Amino acid sequence: MTVVAIGVLAVLVGGLLALAKLLRGRNMHIWLGDYLRRRVPKVDGPVHVMFCFVDHYEPAWGKVDLATQRARVDRWCTDYRAMASKHRDADGRHPQHSFFYPEEEYLPEHLDKLAALCADGFGEIEIHLHHDNDTQENFRQTIAGFCRTLRERHGALSRDPATGELTFGFIHGNWSLDNSRADGRWCGLNNELILLRELGCYADFTLPSAPSDTQTRLSNAIYYATDDPQRPKSHDTGVPVRVGGKPSGDLMIVQGPLGLNWAERRKGIVPRIENADVRRACPPTRARVDLWVRTGIHVEGRPEWVFIKVHTHGTQERDMDTLLGQAMHDMHSYLENAYNDGKRHVLHYVTAREAYNIIKAAEAGKSGDPNDWRDFMLPPPPHRTA
Numbered sequence: 289m290t291v292v293a294i295g296v297l298a299v300l301v302g303g304l305l306a307l308a309k310l311l312r313g314r315n316m317h318i319w320l321g322d323y324l325r326r327r328v329p330k331v332d333g334p335v336h337v338m339f340c341f342v343d344h345y346e347p348a349w350g351k352v353d354l355a356t357q358r359a360r361v362d363r364w365c366t367d368y369r370a371m372a373s374k375h376r377d378a379d380g381r382h383p384q385h386s387f388f389y390p391e392e393e394y395l396p397e398h399l400d401k402l403a404a405l406c407a408d409g410f411g412e413i414e415i416h417l418h419h420d421n422d423t424q425e426n427f428r429q430t431i432a433g434f435c436r437t438l439r440e441r442h443g444a445l446s447r448d449p450a451t452g453e454l455t456f457g458f459i460h461g462n463w464s465l466d467n468s469r470a471d472g473r474w475c476g477l478n479n480e481l482i483l484l485r486e487l488g489c490y491a492d493f494t495l496p497s498a499p500s501d502t503q504t505r506l507s508n509a510i511y512y513a514t515d516d517p518q519r520p521k522s523h524d525t526g527v528p529v530r531v532g533g534k535p536s537g538d539l540m541i542v543q544g545p546l547g548l549n550w551a552e553r554r555k556g557i558v559p560r561i562e563n564a565d566v567r568r569a570c571p572p573t574r575a576r577v578d579l580w581v582r583t584g585i586h587v588e589g590r591p592e593w594v595f596i597k598v599h600t601h602g603t604q605e606r607d608m609d610t611l612l613g614q615a616m617h618d619m620h621s622y623l624e625n626a627y628n629d630g631k632r633h634v635l636h637y638v639t640a641r642e643a644y645n646i647i648k649a650a651e652a653g654k655s656g657d658p659n660d661w662r663d664f665m666l667p668p669p670p671h672r673t674a
Contacts, residue, residue, distance in 0.1 A: 314499040314561065319507045323547055326508060328584035329591040336634045336658050337581060337627050338595045339377075340643045341566075342386045342493050343602040344416055344459055345402075348393040350604075360603040361398045365405045367612035372410050375620040377637045378628055379659045383620055385411035386640040387602075388459040388493070391434040392418055396441060403442040407671045412639040413444035414493075418461030422476040424483060431487045443671035446641060448488070455488045455666055457640040459599075463497035467520035470501045481515035481522055481538040490666060491644045492523070492539055493597060496546035498563045507546045508585050510595065510647055512537040529651050531589030542643065544597035545583040551575035564598045567607040572598070572619035574626075581627060587650035593658055595643060641666055 347357040372383040387402050399413070406412055415434060419427070435454045438444040445454050462474035466481050477483065484492070497503045506525045513523035514537030527536050544564035552575055553559050562579055566572050580596045587593065602611055610616065628635035634657075638646065642662040649661035 315501045315503060316499070316561070318501070318503050318505055319496075319498060319546060322505055322507050328582070331592045333592060334631060334634050335581075336593050336636060337623075338593065338636050338638045338643055338646060338658060339383075339623060340386065340595065340597045340638050340640060341383065342388055342414075342457075342459060342597060342599045342640055344461070344599065345387045345389050345602050346393060346416075347395070347398050347603050349601065354395075357395070357398065360605070360608075361401050363608060363612070364602065365401050367608075369405060369408065369410060371612055371616055372620075374617070375624060377624070377635045378630065379636060381637050382410055384637045384639045384642070385602075386414055386457065386493075387411060388414045388416035388457070388640075389438075390416040390418055390461065391430055394434065394437070399438070399442045399444075403444060403671045406669075407443070409672075412641055412669060412672065413438060413442065414457040414459070414640055416459045416461060418474065420474050420476060424477065424479070427477060427480070427483055428487065431484075435488065439670070444669050446666040446669050448666065453488050455490045457644065458484055458489045458492050458494070460492070460494045463494060463500045463502040465492060465494045465502070466515065466522050468502040468504075468523075472520070475520075478520050478522075479515055479517035481513055482517065485538045489539060491542050491640070491647075493542050493544075493599075493640055495541065495543040496563045498546055498561055503546075504541075504543075506543075508543060508583055510540070510542050510585060510587055513539050513541050515539070528588045529647060531587060531650060531653055533588075533651055535651075540644070540647070542595070542597060542640075542647070543585065544599060545580045545585065547579065547583060549576065549579055551579070566598050566600045566611065567604070568610045571610050571615045574622050577619060577622055577626070581633075587647055590650040590655070593646065593650055595647070597640075597643065638662065641668075 347360050375383050402413055439454055445456050448455050464474040467475040467478050504524045510529045511526035513526040515522045523541050545562055547562045548559040549562040550559045585595045600611055623635055627633040636658055645664040645666055646658045646661050649664040654661055
């Protein structure tokens, strides 16, 4: 082998090692293979876009005092109403915000204000939880008690018409659903999917969590996960929800877009990780909106119904101007202008519960206008019907 050939080989090996280090440094090795293998079916006719905004809503973030918490909630209830009232989807609905409220930060006055905002047609309340080294008994008591409080005190959460049981959507704090952190922190329950199902959880909305190591191998999917009580991260993969299929396993997982954003490269070279997070550092640009739509997350067999689930941590002051101001106006205006012409795209603003209902309608073989199926299985909570 010539000196030149050895030099070229050394460069190639060095490049591959550097790439591997980069991928592992951002935990991309977990999900990149599934992402690259995935294909989105082509669709003839209009694509219905279900846009769902979920919020890890934490008024006490940073362990602030009560006055700061009140100011955060008051600003949301004023500014979100003002912003969202200027926008509507194809069904005449305002943008819908799903407030996943942390049980450990519960204060009645905060939930009263959010419930009033939701009653005016701007969203719904679901459950968020941060916990560590938890036990089954404590987890059951915590979730069951919070469900009752949200329903009885604040008119939140829906009852399953078939069983009469309270139901809820769930987001896990610190991304650690089913004990999925490699170091075992911020959960403690290897059977969390089973517990959530038994407590009435209709679906989990935590993912994507990249670049965290809690991110699953399966990406850009809506699927059923089966819990293995002896192992963590049982939702690493699962069975896709499909038209004509049946529920399986323990819990439905509804993921948001995850991939590579080549339109907004770092230093014009390295693609950014698109993980559906919206805040000041990653505003909802047109390029990102386009990527969310192109990702085409759907129920298998119904590719003309696309689900976009983005997330935020809404009460952090550094991000509020983005989430409640011009950047959000621009995002909604772009959605309404570019993806709501009635021919190529039809836009639907949905809550987490409504997204679940439309997913279940697709699974049951329903087609046509998804607006017909917003309440397919789970009815609106009381604060939406009063």
